[in-house]
Amino acid sequence: MTVAALRAGRAGWRPQEHDLGRSERKTRLTVTIDPHLAAYAEQLVEAGKAPSVSAVVNDALEADRLRDQKARRLWKEAAEHADPEKVARMRAHVDAQLAALPASHRYR
Amino acid sequence: MSEDGGARPAPLILDASVLIEAARGHAGVMTLIQGYDADGQPLIIPVMAVTAASLDTRSEDAEAILHGLERLKNAMAAPVRDAEQAVRLAAVVARTGLDPYDAHVAAVADAAVCPILTLDAAKWRERAHDLDEPLHFVEIADPGDA
Numbered sequence: 001m002t003v004a005a006l007r008a009g010r011a012g013w014r015p016q017e018h019d020l021g022r023s024e025r026k027t028r029l030t031v032t033i034d035p036h037l038a039a040y041a042e043q044l045v046e047a048g049k050a051p052s053v054s055a056v057v058n059d060a061l062e063a064d065r066l067r068d069q070k071a072r073r074l075w076k077e078a079a080e081h082a083d084p085e086k087v088a089r090m091r092a093h094v095d096a097q098l099a100a101l102p103a104s105h106r107y108r
Numbered sequence: 109m110s111e112d113g114g115a116r117p118a119p120l121i122l123d124a125s126v127l128i129e130a131a132r133g134h135a136g137v138m139t140l141i142q143g144y145d146a147d148g149q150p151l152i153i154p155v156m157a158v159t160a161a162s163l164d165t166r167s168e169d170a171e172a173i174l175h176g177l178e179r180l181k182n183a184m185a186a187p188v189r190d191a192e193q194a195v196r197l198a199a200v201v202a203r204t205g206l207d208p209y210d211a212h213v214a215a216v217a218d219a220a221v222c223p224i225l226t227l228d229a230a231k232w233r234e235r236a237h238d239l240d241e242p243l244h245f246v247e248i249a250d251p252g253d254a
Contacts, residue, residue, distance in 0.1 A: 071176025074169060078138035087139045089250050094140070097246035098117075098223065105223045105244045107115035 119150035125227040127161035131170040145180040156212030204238040
């Protein structure tokens with residue numbers, strides 16, 4: 001987990017927002033993280049910015065999940081908006097060029 | 109060769125022009141890339157080309173698109189891993205006159221012996237013979253636009 005992810009999680013820590021997306025049911029798991037990230041999470045707890053180290057990790061993972069979700073949505077929307085015939089022509093054009101490359105650059 | 113003895117396609121190296129258009133939300137380019145990924149075509153994303161795309165379009169959507177690119181099943185980022193690679197990148201910049209973003213593309217393509225996927229064939233045509241081994245590239249274009 002990255003510092004940026006932890007920070008991204010921290011950005012949503014106004015208590016009311018924080019609790020909205022949080023499930024009451026929790027799964028216990030054991031993870032190992034880099035010492036500086038553990039220290040950072042503990043600092044946040046000590047400063048009253050997060051209720052627990054678990055909450056820091058939970059929020060960081062949630063931020064990552066939301067970023068992945070947004071990325072998937074944008075790529076999916078692109079596919080929905082593309083002109084399939086145009087994409088097919090582009091693909092055929094690329095494939096024809098690939099087929100003409102020397103074998104060294106075509107296969108592994 | 110793959111484990112079952114069949115030939116696997118060589119990875120395609122995505123250059124800055126492709127990543128810039130993807131980050132801008134070009135539906136055709138993004139769909140083409142997704143199609144190759146879905147078909148099991150390995151895609152390599154030089155991180156310096158990602159930098160170029162991120163510089164071109166400074167937005168959260170562009171950031172998410174570039175993030176999503178790396179998450180495609182058959183895509184893999186190519187980093188500048190250490191000082192040796194950074195020095196080699198500088199050598200490619202010096203020899204080709206390419207900017208550092210596409211020089212990284214060239215360095216990866218040269219080292220991996222893979223073709224470059226580009227929207228700017230003219231750029232690579234000029235530089236194709238600047239390194240010890242020729243660079244090979246394929247251009248994304250719609251013949252229907254001609």
